[in-house]
Amino acid sequence: MLKITNLHATVDGTEILKGINLEVAPGEIHAIMGPNGSGKSTLAQVLAGHDAFTVTEGSVRYENEDLLDMAPEDRARKGVFLAFQYPVEIPGVNSAYFLRTGLNEVRKARGEEEIDAYDFLALIREKMALVEMDESFLKRSVNEGFSGGEKKRHEVLQMAVLEPRLAILDETDSGLDIDALRVVAHGVNQLHTPQNSAIVVTHYQRLLEYIVPDFVHVLMDGRIVRSGGKELALQLEDKGYDWIREETAAAAAATQPAGA
Amino acid sequence: MAADNDTISGYTAAFEGFEASLNGGARSPLHARRREAIAHLQEHGLPTARFEAWRHTNPAPLANGCFPPVVTAGKLSAEAIQPFVVSGIDGPLLVFADGQFVPGLSRVGDLPDGVQVHSLSAADSETAAIITANLAALALGAEHGFAALNTAFVRDGAVVTIHAGCTMDVPVQILHVSTGQAGLTTPRTLVVAAAGSRASVVETFASTTAGAGVLTSSVAEIVVGAGAVVEHARIHLHGADSLHAGTMHVTEEQDARFTAHTFCLAGRILREDVHTVLRGEHIESTLNGLSLPLGDDHVDNYTTIEHVAPDCSSHELYKGVVGGRAHNVFRGKIHVHQAAQRTDAYQSNQNLLMSDDAEINSKPQLEIYADDVKCSHGSTTGQLDPDALFYLQARGVGLQQARGVLTRAFAGELVDRLQHEGLRTHVERLVSARLDAVLADQGGAR
Ligand SMILES: Nc1ncnc2c1ncn2[C@@H]1O[C@H](COP(=O)(O)OP(=O)(O)OP(=O)(O)O)[C@@H](O)[C@H]1O
Numbered sequence: 001m002l003k004i005t006n007l008h009a010t011v012d013g014t015e016i017l018k019g020i021n022l023e024v025a026p027g028e029i030h031a032i033m034g035p036n037g038s039g040k041s042t043l044a045q046v047l048a049g050h051d052a053f054t055v056t057e058g059s060v061r062y063e064n065e066d067l068l069d070m071a072p073e074d075r076a077r078k079g080v081f082l083a084f085q086y087p088v089e090i091p092g093v094n095s096a097y098f099l100r101t102g103l104n105e106v107r108k109a110r111g112e113e114e115i116d117a118y119d120f121l122a123l124i125r126e127k128m129a130l131v132e133m134d135e136s137f138l139k140r141s142v143n144e145g146f147s148g149g150e151k152k153r154h155e156v157l158q159m160a161v162l163e164p165r166l167a168i169l170d171e172t173d174s175g176l177d178i179d180a181l182r183v184v185a186h187g188v189n190q191l192h193t194p195q196n197s198a199i200v201v202t203h204y205q206r207l208l209e210y211i212v213p214d215f216v217h218v219l220m221d222g223r224i225v226r227s228g229g230k231e232l233a234l235q236l237e238d239k240g241y242d243w244i245r246e247e248t249a250a251a252a253a254a255t256q257p258a259g260a
Numbered sequence: 261m262a263a264d265n266d267t268i269s270g271y272t273a274a275f276e277g278f279e280a281s282l283n284g285g286a287r288s289p290l291h292a293r294r295r296e297a298i299a300h301l302q303e304h305g306l307p308t309a310r311f312e313a314w315r316h317t318n319p320a321p322l323a324n325g326c327f328p329p330v331v332t333a334g335k336l337s338a339e340a341i342q343p344f345v346v347s348g349i350d351g352p353l354l355v356f357a358d359g360q361f362v363p364g365l366s367r368v369g370d371l372p373d374g375v376q377v378h379s380l381s382a383a384d385s386e387t388a389a390i391i392t393a394n395l396a397a398l399a400l401g402a403e404h405g406f407a408a409l410n411t412a413f414v415r416d417g418a419v420v421t422i423h424a425g426c427t428m429d430v431p432v433q434i435l436h437v438s439t440g441q442a443g444l445t446t447p448r449t450l451v452v453a454a455a456g457s458r459a460s461v462v463e464t465f466a467s468t469t470a471g472a473g474v475l476t477s478s479v480a481e482i483v484v485g486a487g488a489v490v491e492h493a494r495i496h497l498h499g500a501d502s503l504h505a506g507t508m509h510v511t512e513e514q515d516a517r518f519t520a521h522t523f524c525l526a527g528r529i530l531r532e533d534v535h536t537v538l539r540g541e542h543i544e545s546t547l548n549g550l551s552l553p554l555g556d557d558h559v560d561n562y563t564t565i566e567h568v569a570p571d572c573s574s575h576e577l578y579k580g581v582v583g584g585r586a587h588n589v590f591r592g593k594i595h596v597h598q599a600a601q602r603t604d605a606y607q608s609n610q611n612l613l614m615s616d617d618a619e620i621n622s623k624p625q626l627e628i629y630a631d632d633v634k635c636s637h638g639s640t641t642g643q644l645d646p647d648a649l650f651y652l653q654a655r656g657v658g659l660q661q662a663r664g665v666l667t668r669a670f671a672g673e674l675v676d677r678l679q680h681e682g683l684r685t686h687v688e689r690l691v692s693a694r695l696d697a698v699l700a701d702q703g704g705a706r
């Protein structure tokens with residue numbers, strides 16, 4: 001479904017991603033962990049198409065198409081969804097309008113008809129129940145005055161409405177209480193089918209008890225330096241990142257020519 | 261004093277011709293006002309580029325050269341005015357073509373007790389007394405000569421009076437239409453809301469042509485009695501080549517609630533002066549404005565709020581979405597007199613530049629002579645938030661549509677402030693259509 005090969009990306013001339021390789025097959029859930037500032041959000045934003053980042057090398061194939069060649073809206077229409085680490089406030093645009101506008105664009109791209117107001121209300125009620133959000137949020141400006149946890153639920157709500165094929169969740173668990181964590185995880189799991197995949201960026205093993213990953217990757221200084229199964233997350237929780245950093249440095253030194 | 265003597269002598273000659281055509285009418289109280297006005301004009305002239313109040317708007321296209329007053333109104337059909345009429349409101353509608361009343365297209369209908377809606381020319385004796393007492397009482401002290409120009413040549417106008425304690429729920433619609441006849445037209449409006457009354461008035465300036473050579477010099481005077489609640493909206497939909505210099509003068513008494521909305525949607529040069537005086541205590545006064553210039557348009561909103569008495573609050577929000585090579589100007593003066601303790605005044609001017617060639621000037625001007633006041637102002641100018649655009653794109657919304665969504669939201673704040681639902685829907689449609697044009701106008705060379 002997704003194949004990232006040797007991806008390099010810069011922001012304002014500084015290289016942040018330094019050769020990412022990652023392959024996600026249909027139905028798989030991949031967790032990405034790593035220290036602050038290692039490039040996790042950058043990877044997520046590059047996949048979603050943010051133009052603050054410049055891809056300098058490498059490729060990304062999504063369902064056998066060149067993902068990097070597509071406008072952000074086309075990626076979304078083709079089923080790529082990014083749950084933002086920092087959801088943006090949009091004063092004056094209410095949540096219902098925002099959700100419906102996005103949904104209709106995605107539906108049009110799928111060759112479906114635009115949803116009418118009545119059906120939309122029914123759909124949105126069902127999805128809001130899923131993420132346990134009050135309907136009063138529909139009338140509020142997108143993310144304006146939402147608490148941290150409400151913003152994250154609202155991201156999951158958008159995901160539930162748009163039903164993406166590839167969901168990328170950037171720290172959707174950060175700032176959530178235990179109940180909210182379960183709600184968010186439930187939202188993600190609902191969407192999980194043998195066809196749909198997810199990339200879950202998180203700092204906490206705790207989320208992975210609810211969303212069970214097939215693979216865990218460690219991103220450090222712009223590279224994936226280690227991959228493993230879900231037990232890797234437990235190891236990281238236990239020991240932190242230093243041991244990986246040391247092992248990676250040692251491996252790098254070993255490949256240096258002698259005397260260099 | 262006059263900046264351009266040829267211009268003033270042109271108007272003087274036109275005035276003499278006008279006066280000669282009036283016969284008996286020349287002895288009316290209204291004509292006495294006209295004479296005062298032409299004298300005022302002769303003495304003070306029209307503004308020049310040296311006037312501080314015209315710092316960012318070159319008055320020459322409006323003030324240099326005499327625009328011969330339009331004497332005979334052009335033809336106007338029901339179809340032609342239909343886009344400018346708020347549908348679904350069955351209240352009174354007064355239609356003026358080139359400044360003259362058109363009874364055939366107007367309607368007054370059944371009015372609530374104590375409410376009168378007239379044209380100036382057809383006022384009954386009671387309204388005539390109100391006109392005599394109020395017309396030009398406010399406007400003649402204006403900072404520049406355009407109010408005098410209007411008064412000198414005023415032929416007709418709209419008069420809305422509401423007796424104490426009476427209510428007019430449905431907005432009274434006043435439509436000033438230019439049929440494209442070159443020259444000066446002088447729309448005039450007087451609203452007198454007595455103590456404890458409620459009223460809503462919407463004035464639309466429209467044109468059936470691009471209106472090259474058309475100068476509209478309008479004056480509105482609004483008297484808001486004690487405890488009265490008045491909402492007034494002005495929609496500027498002039499022809500793309502038309503010029504407009506308007507003044508609105510408001511006086512507010514104790515406990516009044518006054519809200520003005522100014523939508524500058526079309527016109528080549530649009531200058532609008534609003535001056536409101538808060539004369540009693542506990543008044544709440546709000547000025548809202550939205551300007552959407554494009555191409556080579558120039559809009560200048562020049563506002564003055566005078567706090568004369570204590571314990572009043574005023575709120576002012578003007579926004580602009582500026583496309584093409586257009587220029588949007590805002591001046592917001594808040595004058596707090598020494599007696600106006602505990603004044604609470606807030607002013608904000610926000611602009612979105614939709615093209616590299618668009619330009620704005622924003623000038624707050626606080627003159628505060630009382631010591632216990634809360635006054636604040638803010639001004640922002642920028643482009644659409646790139647993060648918000650990306651967020652919308654990431655949800656499948658195309659870039660152009662996303663720009664539309666965000667600008668509509670920005671402008672929508674002012675549309676939403678209209679109280680009457682039918683009026684709100686009407687303005688929303690006009691604003692939306694205009695925004696599409698502004699968004700499409702990326703400027704560049706002519
Ligand atoms: N616009 C920018 N300008 C300069 N540097 C940037 C910009 N955006 C990101 N960076 C830098 O890129 C690096 C990677 O940031 P990124 O947000 O991808 O980290 P992260 O792994 O998501 O961290 P966290 O766990 O804290 O969310 C950081 O050092 C950050 O400061």
Ligand SMILES: [Mg+2]
Binds near residue numbers: 040041042085170171
């Ligand atoms: Mg991050």
